[in-house]
Amino acid sequence: MEPLVHVTADDPRFGAVAVALDHVAGTxxxxxxxxxxxxxxxAPGTSPESHVPIGxxxxxxxxxxxxxxxxxLRPAKGFLTRRSYRxxxxxxxxxxxxxxxxDSLGTSGLLRDGRRLGVFTSSGDGHVSADWDTADRDTADASGPSPEPYDASLGYALAAAFGTGAEPMWRLTLDAVLDLWP
Incomplete structure (x- = not known):
């Protein structure tokens, strides 16, 4: 993981989104x-974990x-289920x-008040992309929430800071068992 990354995502709804991630400094x-x-x-003095982009x-x-x-901000600990990486x-x-x-090996869904807004993809290196579920809903009678600028900023930040996706439960369980094996 590069210590300092500056990238720009071309969001289909909100245009250019700048992401600056410094893994070493934790910003x-x-x-x-x-x-x-x-x-x-x-927090200063916190040793960064290599598998978490923000550390x-x-x-x-x-x-x-x-x-x-x-x-x-409440990230879950991440262990045996995909949901534990929420x-x-x-x-x-x-x-x-x-x-x-x-919601898959490489993607995570963004929800606002329990309603899905879209899907984010990030490999943990600062590069993030978004696929808004409601990108074509510009009419008043469209169902579902439409993403707002606040939603986009927060979604990009969460995806960049923690990465997206997780292994299926069976794989996470197998890895945990194998880590305990002498």
Whole structure:
């Protein structure tokens, strides 16, 4: 994993999204035209874990701000199920709960208040792409929520900071058993 990565994603709905990830320093910034700036920081003195782009999944050692307002971040520990790799963020300023949860080997779905907005893909190197479920829903009678700039910024940040996707449960269980084998 490169220690410092600056990449720009071409989002199909929101245009250019800049992602700056520094694994060693434990910082992440997501910004773009019309998008709120999201910053995530790992607490100083926390040794980075190599398999987590931001360096830790410990919520006590991470801070999340959106346009300067601190929000709640709760990444799960990640162990035997795909769902155990979920990341929850609660927006105090907007009153929404977000969930980024693996739904395949390489992708994770982004939900706002339990309703799916789209799918993110990130290999953990700062490169992120989004496929919005509602990208073609621009009419008032369309069902489902439409993604907003806040949703995009937060989704890109969560995907870049924690990566996306997870192995199926059977594979994770087998790996855990094999790690215990002498």
């Amino acid at each position: 992440l910034t997501v910004s773009g035209g019309g998008l709120p700036t999201v910053e995530m920081r790992r 830790t999944r410990d919520p006590e050692r991470l801070t999340l701000t959106v346009d300067g307002a601190e929000e709640t 990341v929850e963020a609660a927006s105090v300023t907007r009153g929404h709960t977000y969930l980024l949860v693996p």
